[in-house]
Amino acid sequence: MITVTIGGECLMIDTPTRRVVLGAGVFAAGSLFAIDSSVAQAPLAPTPACQDGDEVTLRQTEGPYFKPSxxxxxxxxxxxxxxxxxxxxxxxxxxxxxxxxxxLLDFWQADDKGRYDNSGFRLRGHQFTDAEGRYRLRSIVPGLYPGRTRHIHVKVQPRDGSVLTTQLYFPGESKNRADGLFRKELLVRTAKNEGLLAGRFDFVVG
Incomplete structure (x- = not known):
């Protein structure tokens, strides 16, 4: 069970058998996943329901810019x-x-000009899910570069499990249709309020 606060009311929610809607303080108050109060006024649409036997998140190429460590x-x-x-x-x-x-989740992406830092680790980092299987990333929306729509790269690996490599995309982007790698199943759910974009994506791994 996790405790969430929605509209000032504390609720207990089972560890998700459905993917939980990101809304007002959807993660435990004071936890790593508490978000700015401004975002609480713009709840996100739910991600697709997770059902037993659900398909794993689509795999995609890591591209030429991945760096280990x-x-x-x-x-x-x-x-x-x-x-x-x-x-x-x-x-x-x-x-x-x-x-x-x-x-383990390892993220890497371009900056707002569509450039990757290949000499250092700007806009690159890894983290581990907490005891409830949650992650949180604070970054920027990546810029465009020729031939690609906006996207964030990620590798996801459970302990003693195989690596899922994929990319996340953003709704409403004019370049989505022209990008041969784009898949709607990898769209992040987003909501914006007071300058901060809130995003939600759940990974299903085999």
Whole structure:
């Protein structure tokens, strides 16, 4: 069970057999996953229901810019960094909709100009899901570069499990249809309020 606060009312929610809607304080108050109060006024649409035997999240190429040994951190957003701030949250789940604690997530992306840092680790970092299978990433919406729509790369690996490599996309982007790698199943659910973009995506791994 997890405790969430919605509209000032504390509720108990079972560890998700459905993917939980991100809304007002959807994660436990004071936890790693509490988001800015401004976002609480703009709840997100629910992600698709997770059902026993659900298909795993689609795999995609890692591309040419992956670098191993990124720093462990949830904050890729740095002071003075240009771009639209985003807080991306969600769960890592089994095909039976059970949360996976301690799963590794390694994120990397372009900056607001569509450039990757290949000499250092700017906008690169890894983290582990908490005891409830949750992750949180604070970053910026990546910029465009020729041939690609906006996307964030990620590798997800449960303990002693195989690696899922994929990419996350953003709704409403004009370049989505022209990008041969784009898949609607990998769209992040988003809501924006007071300058911060809130995002939600749950990974299902085999």
């Amino acid at each position: 990124s720093p462990e951190r949830v904050e890729l957003l740095e002071a003075g960094m240009a771009g639209q701030p985003i807080e991306l949250v969600g769960f890592v789940l089994t095909r039976a909709c059970k949360p996976i604690a301690g799963a």
